[in-house]
Amino acid sequence: MKFEPDNNGYYGQFGGAFIPELLYPNVKELEDNYLQIINSKEFQTAYKDLLKNYVGRPSPLYLAKRLSAKYGATIYLKREDLNHTGAHKINNTIGQILIAKQLNKTKIIAETGAGQHGVATATVCALMNLECIVFMGETDIKRQAPNVARMKMLGAKVIPAVSGSKTLKDATNEAIRYWIQHPDTYYLIGSVVGPHPYPDMVARLQAVISEEMKVQLKEQTGKENPDTIIACVGGGSNAAGAFYHYLNDKDVELIAVEAAGLGVHSGESAATSQLGEVGVIHGSKTILMQDEYGQIIEPYSISAGLDYPGVGPLHAYLHETKRAKFMNATDKEALAAAYELTRMEGIIPALESAHALAVLPKLSLQKEQVVVVNLSGRGDKDLETYTKHLSY
Template sequence: MKFQPDNNGYYGQFGGAFIPELLYPNVKELKDNYIQIINSSEFQEAYKDLLKHYVGRPSPLYHAKRLSEKYNTTVYLKREDLNHTGAHKVNNTIGQILIAKYLGKTKIIAETGAGQHGVATATVCALMGLECVVFMGETDIKRQAPNVARMKMLGARIIPATSGSKTLKDATNEAIRYWIQHPETYYLIGSVVGPHPYPDMVARLQAIISEEIKIQLKDQTGNENPDAIIACVGGGSNAAGAFYHYLNNDKVELIAVEAAGLGVNSGESAATSQLGEVGVIHGSKTILMQDDYGQIVEPYSISAGLDYPGVGPLHAFLHESKRAKFMNATDKEALQAAYELTKIEGIIPALETAHALAVLPKMDLSKYNTIVINLSGRGDKDLETYIQHLDK
């Protein structure tokens, strides 16, 4: 089965570019140039150099021995939390800032939920001396204060989104509106969402994760293929990166974990694959949570990075084709998983990542010898939430 998009950006029925006419020149410019830029020796040299000397790649593939003993299987953690800025997001922003420079752009806009993409974008803008504007939901600004402070220190201007649930969806809406009004800007999208070519471009830039997993796993075990790879999914960029080089290898099970919030059917959830239907959001056709009138249903998760009402078109296709298994974890299960990893391995994960860890107790682990979990971010930004629930 083909897991790369066609020329119009479709993975099966999902993808495409549903955009206002005013944005067509911007998106076409990117579509016409991104693959040529990414494949150029100039880009690859600059990208790899920054990933190595600035970001700190390769990120370790860590054999979590005590976690493995507890679950009677072999668990490896891909330590994206050890990247500069504390998450996988920087893999994408380094790549896109280089593409923006190739296209002659001088002003960057971005959306952010948990703040990690905002921090990663502000970081590379500071590095390259470019103006940076970040849109962030008012709710997320309050619950992700450390990342807001980092963005401001890095010189970014933060514009609050005050509509809807005041979270990631609304920040994206505001960013797109701003982009329409200021078409000279470059929109640095943070996940495998949005109009083509963004989902494919972001997946390609995050593919460094699975590229390294293959090399590191072979070095440590003699086999580059785990039995399963687990990653959390909101929009889905860390999962896309962890899955990318295994998409056509059906011997490797791909497990995507969504946020169930207070329960899949509680009305307070972000489990898109379970609750969603086919529709269009933020420029692409995908699976999204909507009511009988096609209006977007507000998502909820304790994690600011997972409360998105849709999922990237690649993941919608992986779900429909059954190439990936979609699971979910509630707020409570994610918190328990985070506390467990912290106490067993001395690693405090981001709340997003904790959802991926939370499915281990739900799986029949007897059929897995080796599992890789993408530890997509560190938990510093979520300490206030962790502290609030510590004694509950």
């Protein structure tokens, strides 16, 4: 089974580039150049230098001893929360900003939900002295205020999306509209979503997570492969990065965790794999939540980074082929998991990452089992939400 896209950007039936004619030159330019740029010595030297000396990679692989004792397995946390800017998003923005500069782009636009991608984009634009505009849902602007302040401090212009649920989907819609009107800009997409080549490009840039994981596991356990990898999935970039170098190792169980919100069938959920059907969203064919008329159903999650009505085409393919096991966690379960990690290991996770932790009690773990949970971000941005639920 092949887990890389074909020449037209398809993973099985999922992927492709469903774009307005006005955007075709932009997407085609990127498609024609991204692999050559990424594989060039010049790019690799600059990328690795920035990851090491600016981002702070490799991120640690931490043995969570108390968590391991509770759940009866050997549980490691891949500490993407310790990256500069506080999440995995910087891996992708560093790479894409280098690509944008190679393509002589001077103006960058981005979408953001939890704000971590917006902060990471604003950060690299400040670093490279490029103009930056970030689109963010009005609802998310309110609940992720610290990240909005960080983006503005870094020099980015933050434009609120006021349509629909005023969250990530709507921010993406606005970014694409702006891109159509200003085709000279570079759209720095934050996840493994959008038209080809974005899903493949972002997955390749996030693959540094699993690349490091192999080396670190070998050092700590004597073997490169864990038994299980767990990661949360909205669009799915942190999961794509954590899974990437293990996709063809069938002995490694891959678990993708979606946000169930108030319950999968409550009408307030973002569990795309359970509720979605095949359709097209934001330029690619994938699985998305839609009604009988093909209209997108508004997603919901307590975590701003997971309330997306679709999933990246790679993940749609992993779900269809059953290469990855898709699970979900409710708001309540994620909050409980976040407090558990905080009080047992002294690590405050992002609400998104807490969803991955929340499935540990649902698994039949064995003593010799090696589990890696990708801790995709830190919880500073979610403190206001956490403090409302201190009873946990």
